[in-house]
Amino acid sequence: MxxxxxxxxxxxxxxxxxxxxxxxxIRHPALAWYSSYDLRFPDAGWAHLAxxxxxxxxxxxxxxxxxxxxxxxxxEPFALMDQDFPGFGEPYRNLRASDLTPWxxxxxxxxxxxxxxxxxxxxxxxxWTGWSRAGFMDAAFPDARFIHVHRDGxxxxxxxxxxxWWRGWQGPSQWHWGPLSPEDDALWRAHDESFVVLAGIQWxxxxxxxxxxxxxxxxxxxxxxxxxxxxxxxxxxxxxLFAFVDLPFTRDVEQAVAGISLRNDAVDRWxxxxxxxxxxxxxxxxxxxxxxxxxxxxxx
Numbered sequence: 001m002x003x004x005x006x007x008x009x010x011x012x013x014x015x016x017x018x019x020x021x022x023x024x025x026i027r028h029p030a031l032a033w034y035s036s037y038d039l040r041f042p043d044a045g046w047a048h049l050a051x052x053x054x055x056x057x058x059x060x061x062x063x064x065x066x067x068x069x070x071x072x073x074x075x076e077p078f079a080l081m082d083q084d085f086p087g088f089g090e091p092y093r094n095l096r097a098s099d100l101t102p103w104x105x106x107x108x109x110x111x112x113x114x115x116x117x118x119x120x121x122x123x124x125x126x127x128w129t130g131w132s133r134a135g136f137m138d139a140a141f142p143d144a145r146f147i148h149v150h151r152d153g154x155x156x157x158x159x160x161x162x163x164x165w166w167r168g169w170q171g172p173s174q175w176h177w178g179p180l181s182p183e184d185d186a187l188w189r190a191h192d193e194s195f196v197v198l199a200g201i202q203w204x205x206x207x208x209x210x211x212x213x214x215x216x217x218x219x220x221x222x223x224x225x226x227x228x229x230x231x232x233x234x235x236x237x238x239x240x241l242f243a244f245v246d247l248p249f250t251r252d253v254e255q256a257v258a259g260i261s262l263r264n265d266a267v268d269r270w271x272x273x274x275x276x277x278x279x280x281x282x283x284x285x286x287x288x289x290x291x292x293x294x295x296x297x298x299x300x
Contacts (some may be wrong), residue, residue, distance in 0.1 A: 004113055006245070008109060014156070028242070030247055033122040038075070042080060078090070085104040131209060153286050157196065158270035
Protein backbone atom coordinates (compact mmCIF):
# COMPACT_ATOMS: atom_id res chain seq x y z
CA MET A 1 0.00 0.00 0.00
CA UNK A 2 1.07 3.58 -0.62
CA UNK A 3 2.12 5.55 2.43
CA UNK A 4 -0.51 8.05 3.61
CA UNK A 5 1.22 11.33 4.40
CA UNK A 6 -0.74 14.11 6.14
CA UNK A 7 -4.06 13.82 4.31
CA UNK A 8 -5.95 17.09 3.96
CA UNK A 9 -9.59 17.21 5.02
CA UNK A 10 -11.69 20.30 4.31
CA UNK A 11 -15.01 20.68 6.08
CA UNK A 12 -17.76 23.17 6.82
CA UNK A 13 -21.45 23.54 7.54
CA UNK A 14 -22.54 23.52 3.92
CA UNK A 15 -23.26 26.69 1.90
CA UNK A 16 -20.14 28.07 3.56
CA UNK A 17 -17.65 28.32 0.69
CA UNK A 18 -15.99 24.92 0.94
CA UNK A 19 -16.56 24.19 -2.74
CA UNK A 20 -14.63 27.15 -4.09
CA UNK A 21 -11.80 26.77 -1.58
CA UNK A 22 -11.52 23.07 -2.37
CA UNK A 23 -11.51 23.68 -6.12
CA UNK A 24 -8.50 25.91 -5.66
CA UNK A 25 -6.76 23.49 -3.30
CA ILE A 26 -6.96 20.51 -5.63
CA ARG A 27 -5.40 22.37 -8.51
CA HIS A 28 -2.12 21.40 -6.89
CA PRO A 29 -0.50 18.55 -8.85
CA ALA A 30 0.61 16.74 -5.68
CA LEU A 31 -2.95 15.97 -4.60
CA ALA A 32 -5.12 12.94 -5.28
CA TRP A 33 -8.88 13.45 -4.84
CA TYR A 34 -12.26 11.97 -5.70
CA SER A 35 -14.11 13.23 -8.76
CA SER A 36 -17.55 12.97 -10.32
CA TYR A 37 -16.21 10.09 -12.43
CA ASP A 38 -15.51 8.09 -9.29
CA LEU A 39 -19.16 8.39 -8.28
CA ARG A 40 -20.48 7.56 -11.77
CA PHE A 41 -18.11 4.63 -12.28
CA PRO A 42 -17.14 3.48 -8.76
CA ASP A 43 -15.83 0.10 -9.94
CA ALA A 44 -13.90 1.38 -12.94
CA GLY A 45 -10.17 1.33 -12.35
CA TRP A 46 -9.68 4.00 -15.00
CA ALA A 47 -12.11 6.56 -13.49
CA HIS A 48 -9.37 8.45 -11.67
CA LEU A 49 -7.58 9.06 -14.98
CA ALA A 50 -10.45 11.25 -16.22
CA UNK A 51 -9.34 14.11 -13.99
CA UNK A 52 -5.98 14.24 -15.78
CA UNK A 53 -7.83 16.16 -18.50
CA UNK A 54 -7.46 19.19 -16.23
CA UNK A 55 -3.69 18.97 -16.64
CA UNK A 56 -3.92 19.56 -20.40
CA UNK A 57 -4.82 23.22 -21.09
CA UNK A 58 -6.54 22.69 -24.45
CA UNK A 59 -8.51 19.65 -23.36
CA UNK A 60 -9.35 21.30 -20.05
CA UNK A 61 -11.13 24.17 -21.82
CA UNK A 62 -12.94 21.81 -24.20
CA UNK A 63 -14.18 19.61 -21.35
CA UNK A 64 -15.29 22.59 -19.26
CA UNK A 65 -17.35 23.98 -22.15
CA UNK A 66 -18.90 20.64 -23.07
CA UNK A 67 -22.68 20.40 -22.71
CA UNK A 68 -22.21 16.98 -21.18
CA UNK A 69 -19.83 18.31 -18.55
CA UNK A 70 -16.89 16.07 -19.40
CA UNK A 71 -14.52 17.70 -16.93
CA UNK A 72 -13.95 15.75 -13.74
CA UNK A 73 -15.53 17.71 -10.89
CA UNK A 74 -14.53 17.41 -7.24
CA UNK A 75 -17.23 15.79 -5.12
CA GLU A 76 -18.11 14.95 -1.55
CA PRO A 77 -17.63 11.17 -1.80
CA PHE A 78 -20.24 10.11 0.77
CA ALA A 79 -21.36 7.14 -1.33
CA LEU A 80 -17.79 5.86 -1.63
CA MET A 81 -17.04 6.38 2.04
CA ASP A 82 -20.24 4.57 3.00
CA GLN A 83 -18.80 1.46 1.37
CA ASP A 84 -16.09 1.43 4.03
CA PHE A 85 -18.08 2.78 6.94
CA PRO A 86 -21.86 2.63 6.42
CA GLY A 87 -23.29 5.76 7.96
CA PHE A 88 -20.41 8.08 7.11
CA GLY A 89 -22.64 10.06 4.78
CA GLU A 90 -25.73 10.73 6.88
CA PRO A 91 -25.35 9.94 10.58
CA TYR A 92 -28.02 11.51 12.79
CA ARG A 93 -25.23 12.78 15.05
CA ASN A 94 -21.59 13.57 14.59
CA LEU A 95 -19.16 10.67 14.17
CA ARG A 96 -16.67 10.49 17.04
CA ALA A 97 -13.37 8.77 17.61
CA SER A 98 -15.21 6.16 19.67
CA ASP A 99 -17.24 5.21 16.57
CA LEU A 100 -14.13 4.11 14.67
CA THR A 101 -13.73 0.33 14.77
CA PRO A 102 -10.46 -1.39 13.79
CA TRP A 103 -12.37 -2.82 10.81
CA UNK A 104 -13.43 0.64 9.63
CA UNK A 105 -9.99 2.13 10.19
CA UNK A 106 -8.35 -0.51 8.05
CA UNK A 107 -10.89 -0.08 5.24
CA UNK A 108 -10.66 3.71 5.25
CA UNK A 109 -6.89 3.71 5.16
CA UNK A 110 -6.82 1.01 2.50
CA UNK A 111 -9.14 3.05 0.27
CA UNK A 112 -7.08 6.23 0.48
CA UNK A 113 -3.81 4.36 0.13
CA UNK A 114 -5.13 2.72 -3.03
CA UNK A 115 -6.12 6.08 -4.46
CA UNK A 116 -2.64 7.48 -3.84
CA UNK A 117 -1.13 4.46 -5.56
CA UNK A 118 -3.51 4.73 -8.53
CA UNK A 119 -2.83 8.39 -9.12
CA UNK A 120 0.86 8.24 -8.20
CA UNK A 121 0.54 11.38 -6.15
CA UNK A 122 2.04 11.89 -2.67
CA UNK A 123 -0.84 13.62 -0.85
CA UNK A 124 -4.60 13.13 -0.61
CA UNK A 125 -7.38 15.70 -0.16
CA UNK A 126 -11.08 15.29 0.52
CA UNK A 127 -13.88 17.62 1.53
CA TRP A 128 -17.28 17.16 3.09
CA THR A 129 -19.94 19.28 4.73
CA GLY A 130 -22.28 18.81 7.66
CA TRP A 131 -21.11 17.11 10.82
CA SER A 132 -17.36 17.55 11.22
CA ARG A 133 -16.51 13.85 11.65
CA ALA A 134 -13.20 15.35 12.78
CA GLY A 135 -12.60 13.12 15.79
CA PHE A 136 -13.50 10.06 13.75
CA MET A 137 -11.15 10.93 10.89
CA ASP A 138 -8.40 12.09 13.24
CA ALA A 139 -8.48 8.69 14.92
CA ALA A 140 -8.10 7.02 11.53
CA PHE A 141 -5.48 9.48 10.23
CA PRO A 142 -3.59 10.95 13.22
CA ASP A 143 -1.40 13.22 11.09
CA ALA A 144 -4.28 14.68 9.06
CA ARG A 145 -4.63 18.43 8.42
CA PHE A 146 -8.11 19.89 8.90
CA ILE A 147 -9.33 23.06 7.16
CA HIS A 148 -12.59 24.55 8.43
CA VAL A 149 -14.15 26.91 5.90
CA HIS A 150 -16.86 28.94 7.58
CA ARG A 151 -19.20 31.73 6.55
CA ASP A 152 -21.39 34.17 8.48
CA GLY A 153 -24.21 32.15 10.04
CA UNK A 154 -26.95 34.41 8.70
CA UNK A 155 -25.58 34.08 5.18
CA UNK A 156 -25.49 30.28 5.51
CA UNK A 157 -29.06 30.13 6.81
CA UNK A 158 -30.32 32.37 4.02
CA UNK A 159 -28.55 30.25 1.42
CA UNK A 160 -30.03 27.04 2.84
CA UNK A 161 -33.51 28.48 2.32
CA UNK A 162 -32.73 28.82 -1.38
CA UNK A 163 -31.92 25.12 -1.83
CA UNK A 164 -34.67 22.69 -2.88
CA TRP A 165 -32.77 19.84 -1.25
CA TRP A 166 -32.80 21.44 2.20
CA ARG A 167 -34.51 18.95 4.52
CA GLY A 168 -35.69 21.62 6.89
CA TRP A 169 -38.72 22.08 4.65
CA GLN A 170 -40.04 18.80 6.09
CA GLY A 171 -39.40 19.96 9.65
CA PRO A 172 -36.80 18.84 12.19
CA SER A 173 -38.36 15.39 12.54
CA GLN A 174 -37.28 14.64 8.94
CA TRP A 175 -33.80 16.10 8.76
CA HIS A 176 -30.57 14.33 9.71
CA TRP A 177 -29.49 16.57 12.58
CA GLY A 178 -31.20 14.62 15.32
CA PRO A 179 -34.12 15.84 17.43
CA LEU A 180 -34.19 19.44 18.57
CA SER A 181 -33.27 20.03 22.18
CA PRO A 182 -36.15 21.26 24.37
CA GLU A 183 -34.58 24.73 24.28
CA ASP A 184 -34.27 24.81 20.48
CA ASP A 185 -37.75 23.36 20.04
CA ALA A 186 -39.16 26.09 22.26
CA LEU A 187 -37.17 28.71 20.34
CA TRP A 188 -38.45 27.46 17.00
CA ARG A 189 -42.05 27.34 18.15
CA ALA A 190 -41.76 30.78 19.73
CA HIS A 191 -40.98 32.03 16.23
CA ASP A 192 -44.10 30.34 14.83
CA GLU A 193 -42.05 27.42 13.44
CA SER A 194 -40.19 29.79 11.14
CA PHE A 195 -38.13 28.11 8.42
CA VAL A 196 -35.70 31.03 8.62
CA VAL A 197 -35.12 30.36 12.30
CA LEU A 198 -34.87 26.61 11.68
CA ALA A 199 -32.15 27.18 9.08
CA GLY A 200 -30.32 29.31 11.61
CA ILE A 201 -30.60 26.60 14.25
CA GLN A 202 -29.15 24.10 11.79
CA TRP A 203 -26.18 26.36 11.12
CA UNK A 204 -25.57 26.87 14.84
CA UNK A 205 -25.79 23.15 15.67
CA UNK A 206 -23.31 22.28 12.93
CA UNK A 207 -20.95 25.23 13.42
CA UNK A 208 -20.65 24.75 17.17
CA UNK A 209 -20.10 21.01 16.74
CA UNK A 210 -17.31 21.63 14.21
CA UNK A 211 -15.65 24.13 16.50
CA UNK A 212 -15.83 21.80 19.51
CA UNK A 213 -14.50 18.80 17.56
CA UNK A 214 -11.59 20.72 16.08
CA UNK A 215 -10.70 22.18 19.48
CA UNK A 216 -9.81 18.64 20.61
CA UNK A 217 -7.23 18.28 17.81
CA UNK A 218 -3.72 19.79 18.13
CA UNK A 219 -4.09 23.30 16.73
CA UNK A 220 -1.03 23.05 14.52
CA UNK A 221 -3.12 20.67 12.42
CA UNK A 222 -6.18 22.91 12.20
CA UNK A 223 -6.79 25.96 10.00
CA UNK A 224 -9.96 28.08 10.11
CA UNK A 225 -10.68 30.06 6.95
CA UNK A 226 -13.52 32.59 6.75
CA UNK A 227 -15.19 32.67 3.35
CA UNK A 228 -15.50 36.46 3.64
CA UNK A 229 -11.73 36.74 4.06
CA UNK A 230 -11.21 34.49 1.05
CA UNK A 231 -13.45 36.78 -1.00
CA UNK A 232 -11.66 39.96 0.09
CA UNK A 233 -8.09 38.67 -0.33
CA UNK A 234 -8.11 35.33 -2.20
CA UNK A 235 -4.42 35.28 -3.10
CA UNK A 236 -3.26 35.98 0.46
CA UNK A 237 -5.66 33.49 2.04
CA UNK A 238 -4.77 30.71 -0.38
CA UNK A 239 -1.06 31.29 0.14
CA UNK A 240 -1.67 30.84 3.86
CA LEU A 241 -3.68 27.69 3.19
CA PHE A 242 -0.95 26.10 1.10
CA ALA A 243 1.68 27.03 3.67
CA PHE A 244 -0.47 25.33 6.30
CA VAL A 245 -0.64 22.05 4.35
CA ASP A 246 3.08 22.33 3.51
CA LEU A 247 2.67 22.47 -0.26
CA PRO A 248 4.31 25.02 -2.58
CA PHE A 249 2.11 27.70 -4.10
CA THR A 250 2.60 26.67 -7.72
CA ARG A 251 2.13 28.81 -10.80
CA ASP A 252 -0.89 26.73 -11.81
CA VAL A 253 -2.54 27.34 -8.44
CA GLU A 254 -1.74 31.05 -8.61
CA GLN A 255 -3.40 31.29 -12.02
CA ALA A 256 -6.45 29.45 -10.73
CA VAL A 257 -6.79 31.84 -7.79
CA ALA A 258 -6.32 34.87 -10.05
CA GLY A 259 -9.02 33.58 -12.40
CA ILE A 260 -11.65 32.75 -9.80
CA SER A 261 -14.67 35.02 -9.46
CA LEU A 262 -15.62 35.66 -5.83
CA ARG A 263 -18.42 37.94 -4.68
CA ASN A 264 -17.31 40.57 -2.19
CA ASP A 265 -20.86 41.14 -0.94
CA ALA A 266 -20.85 37.79 0.85
CA VAL A 267 -21.23 39.39 4.27
CA ASP A 268 -24.42 41.38 3.75
CA ARG A 269 -26.16 39.76 0.79
CA TRP A 270 -28.43 37.80 3.11
CA UNK A 271 -29.98 41.07 4.31
CA UNK A 272 -31.34 41.65 0.80
CA UNK A 273 -32.65 38.09 0.52
CA UNK A 274 -34.67 38.27 3.76
CA UNK A 275 -37.16 40.87 4.87
CA UNK A 276 -36.37 42.95 8.00
CA UNK A 277 -38.58 40.86 10.28
CA UNK A 278 -36.96 37.62 9.11
CA UNK A 279 -33.48 39.06 9.46
CA UNK A 280 -34.18 40.23 13.01
CA UNK A 281 -35.64 36.84 14.00
CA UNK A 282 -32.62 35.04 12.55
CA UNK A 283 -30.07 37.19 14.35
CA UNK A 284 -32.00 36.87 17.60
CA UNK A 285 -32.24 33.07 17.31
CA UNK A 286 -28.53 32.46 16.73
CA UNK A 287 -27.22 35.55 18.50
CA UNK A 288 -24.58 34.10 20.88
CA UNK A 289 -23.05 31.75 18.29
CA UNK A 290 -23.13 34.50 15.68
CA UNK A 291 -21.40 36.95 18.02
CA UNK A 292 -18.69 34.41 18.81
CA UNK A 293 -18.10 33.71 15.13
CA UNK A 294 -17.93 37.39 14.21
CA UNK A 295 -15.64 38.16 17.15
CA UNK A 296 -13.26 35.42 15.99
CA UNK A 297 -13.03 37.23 12.66
CA UNK A 298 -12.18 40.49 14.38
CA UNK A 299 -15.66 41.92 14.68
CA UNK A 300 -16.56 41.62 10.99
